[in-house]
Amino acid sequence: MANEIIMPKAGMDMEEGTIVKWLVSEGDKVDTGDPILEILTDKVNMEVEAETPGTILKIVAKEGDVLPVFTVIGYIGKEGEQPPEGVAPEAPAKEEKPAEEAKAAPVKEEPSKQAQKQEDEYDVVVLGAGPGGYVAAIRAAQLGAKTAIVEAQYFGGTCLNVGCIPTKTLVKNAEILHQIEHAGSKGIIVGKPEIDMKKVKQNKDSVVKKLTGGIGALLKSNGITIIDGVGSAGNDDTVKIVEGKDKGKTVKYDKLIIATGSLPLVPPIPGLDLPGIMTSTEILDLEEIPKELVVIGGGVIGCEFATIYNSFGTKVTIVEMMPKLIPNMDAEVSAELEKQLKKAGIKVMTDSKVEKVETAPEGFSVTVSGKDETSIKAEKVLVSIGRKANMKGLEDLDIKKDRTIAVDDYLRTSKENVYAVGDITGKIQLAHWASAQGMKAAENAMGASKKMDCRFVPSCIYTIPEIGSVGLTEEEARQKYDVAIGRFPMMVSGKAIAMGETEGFVKIITDKKYGEILGVHIVGPNATELVAEVTAVMKLEGTIEELGDIIHPHPTISESIMEAAHAVHGECIHLPKK
Structure with missing residues (x-):
C-alpha cells in the first residue's frame, strides 16, 4: 500500500x-x-x-x-504501485477580519478596489527584490495592495547573494579555524586543519540557495506577482521590462517603490581594470586559497575579508587611504580593531594610497604611496572601497537624483507617488536599515504617514573579535554634549575568560546632565548580538541608570554592558576603584 x-x-x-x-x-x-x-x-x-x-x-x-x-x-x-485517486489539495481560504479590526487598519485596501484593476495594473510595483524591496512588497501585500516585484538577477539582493549572508558563512569558517588554533591553551590538541575551498564554496552556495528559495516562496504565498527582468521606470506611471525573461512586458502602478540597491565601486586607479582584479562579488567564488592578498580599502568589507583569508593562511595586506580603519567608527574601536588585525598577522597600512596595479609573475604588483612607499607582491587583489547606487532603469524617471536618489523622512522622492529605499538612497548601506525603510515605504504608500528614525541603527562588523555599534561615536558626542563615559574590558569578564576570548571592551557614552545613552560600542565575542540590547534600550529612551539596573544573567558576555553602565558613574563592582 x-x-x-x-x-x-x-x-x-x-x-x-x-x-x-x-x-x-x-x-x-x-x-x-x-x-x-x-x-x-x-x-x-x-x-x-x-x-x-x-x-x-x-x-x-x-x-x-x-x-x-x-x-x-x-x-x-513500491515501483508500479498505484496511488489513491485524488486531486491536488487546495490552499485554505483566508479568514475575513472583523469590522473592528478593519477600521483599525485604514491603510489596507478593500478587495473590491483591487478587483477593478486590469491584469497589468498594480497598486504597488517594487523595483528590486533585495532586503528593502522584497520586504516592501510583502508589507504592501499584507496591507491589501495588488503588488508586483521586478527583479533582474536574484531574490535577496546583494546582502543575501554576494554580501552579508555568504560572507558570514565564510566568517564562521574563520571562527572555527581561530578556535582550533587556540585550542591547545585549553588542553585540546588538534592537528593542523586542511581547507577544501571547493567545499567551502559549495557550503556557502547551499546556504544562499536555501534562503533565496525561501524569499521566492514568501513572495508567492503573499500573492505577489514576480516579474523577471530589468525594469525601466517611466514618467507615465509605468514600468517597462527592457531585459530578461519578461522583456517587452509593461505594468502600470499607482505607487512605485525603488529598491535597486548598489554595485561595488571601483576607483579610477590604473590597473584596476586588469583581468583577475576582484570586488566583493568575485572573491566569493574563489576555489583556491591565494598565497597573498592585497585589500584596497580598510572599511567593513575589506576588514571582514582580511579576517577570513588570514584565517585560511593567506598573507594579507590592507591598504587604507584614511588615517584609521573604518573611518566612520569610534576612534577607540578603530584602534582596537587595527591592533587585533595586526596581532593576527595582517599587515595594516593606513594613510596610504594605491597608485597603480600592474601584472607581475604569479599575480600583481601593487604600488603604494604615503607613510610607507612600497611595492607589494600579491597573487590576488580585492577592491573594497565602498559601493555606488544602482541607477539602471531609472535614467528616464524625472525625480531628484544625482549619485543617489533624494528622499524625505517618509521615503518619498520628488515625485509624490514614487518612494525609494535601501542603498539607492545613499544614507546608510545596511540590509536591516533597507528592510526597515521597506516596511515604512510600503505603509506610507498605502496611506500611512510614518517617519524614518535613523538615530538608532546598529552596525556590525564580523571580524575576530566582533564589533557592534549604535549611536554616536565619542568624537561626535563631545561636539554636542558634556559626556560621561563608562568602559568595561573583556579581560575582566568571567565568561570571556572562560571562553578564552578576552580581547575588546564595552564603551558607553552618555550625556552627563540627563543620563541619556548617546552611543554604545562593543568589541568582543558576540558583539553583533549584544548590540541589539542597547539599541532597544536607546529606542525606548532608557537612561544609563535604567540600563545598569537591568539584571543580567551570569556568567554571560552581556554582563559587560551592565558593568560598563555602572562604570559611567564610577560604580562598577568588578573594576578596581580609581
Whole structure:
C-alpha cells in the first residue's frame, strides 16, 4: 500500500507550510532519510526527508502551494504501485477580519478596489527584490495592495547573494579555524586543519540557495506577482521590462517603490581594470586559497575579508587611504580593531594610497604611496572601497537624483507617488536599515504617514573579535554634549575568560546632565548580538541608570554592558576603584 507524504508539523505553533521546491520527480527512487522537498514555515526554511524507502509514485501539490499541516502532498511506495485517486489539495481560504479590526487598519485596501484593476495594473510595483524591496512588497501585500516585484538577477539582493549572508558563512569558517588554533591553551590538541575551498564554496552556495528559495516562496504565498527582468521606470506611471525573461512586458502602478540597491565601486586607479582584479562579488567564488592578498580599502568589507583569508593562511595586506580603519567608527574601536588585525598577522597600512596595479609573475604588483612607499607582491587583489547606487532603469524617471536618489523622512522622492529605499538612497548601506525603510515605504504608500528614525541603527562588523555599534561615536558626542563615559574590558569578564576570548571592551557614552545613552560600542565575542540590547534600550529612551539596573544573567558576555553602565558613574563592582 502506498505511503502518504504529508506537510509535516515542524513546530508546536506551525499550522501551515509553503512548498518551496520538490527535490525529486515522480518515478525517482529514494531511501529513508533522503531529502525530497523544501518547505517554508513561519520560522524556517527546511528540507523534508523520506520516511520510508521506495519510489515517488505521485506528487499532488505544486511548488508555491500554501497548505495546512498533515495535508497529503504526495505518495511513496513500491515501483508500479498505484496511488489513491485524488486531486491536488487546495490552499485554505483566508479568514475575513472583523469590522473592528478593519477600521483599525485604514491603510489596507478593500478587495473590491483591487478587483477593478486590469491584469497589468498594480497598486504597488517594487523595483528590486533585495532586503528593502522584497520586504516592501510583502508589507504592501499584507496591507491589501495588488503588488508586483521586478527583479533582474536574484531574490535577496546583494546582502543575501554576494554580501552579508555568504560572507558570514565564510566568517564562521574563520571562527572555527581561530578556535582550533587556540585550542591547545585549553588542553585540546588538534592537528593542523586542511581547507577544501571547493567545499567551502559549495557550503556557502547551499546556504544562499536555501534562503533565496525561501524569499521566492514568501513572495508567492503573499500573492505577489514576480516579474523577471530589468525594469525601466517611466514618467507615465509605468514600468517597462527592457531585459530578461519578461522583456517587452509593461505594468502600470499607482505607487512605485525603488529598491535597486548598489554595485561595488571601483576607483579610477590604473590597473584596476586588469583581468583577475576582484570586488566583493568575485572573491566569493574563489576555489583556491591565494598565497597573498592585497585589500584596497580598510572599511567593513575589506576588514571582514582580511579576517577570513588570514584565517585560511593567506598573507594579507590592507591598504587604507584614511588615517584609521573604518573611518566612520569610534576612534577607540578603530584602534582596537587595527591592533587585533595586526596581532593576527595582517599587515595594516593606513594613510596610504594605491597608485597603480600592474601584472607581475604569479599575480600583481601593487604600488603604494604615503607613510610607507612600497611595492607589494600579491597573487590576488580585492577592491573594497565602498559601493555606488544602482541607477539602471531609472535614467528616464524625472525625480531628484544625482549619485543617489533624494528622499524625505517618509521615503518619498520628488515625485509624490514614487518612494525609494535601501542603498539607492545613499544614507546608510545596511540590509536591516533597507528592510526597515521597506516596511515604512510600503505603509506610507498605502496611506500611512510614518517617519524614518535613523538615530538608532546598529552596525556590525564580523571580524575576530566582533564589533557592534549604535549611536554616536565619542568624537561626535563631545561636539554636542558634556559626556560621561563608562568602559568595561573583556579581560575582566568571567565568561570571556572562560571562553578564552578576552580581547575588546564595552564603551558607553552618555550625556552627563540627563543620563541619556548617546552611543554604545562593543568589541568582543558576540558583539553583533549584544548590540541589539542597547539599541532597544536607546529606542525606548532608557537612561544609563535604567540600563545598569537591568539584571543580567551570569556568567554571560552581556554582563559587560551592565558593568560598563555602572562604570559611567564610577560604580562598577568588578573594576578596581580609581
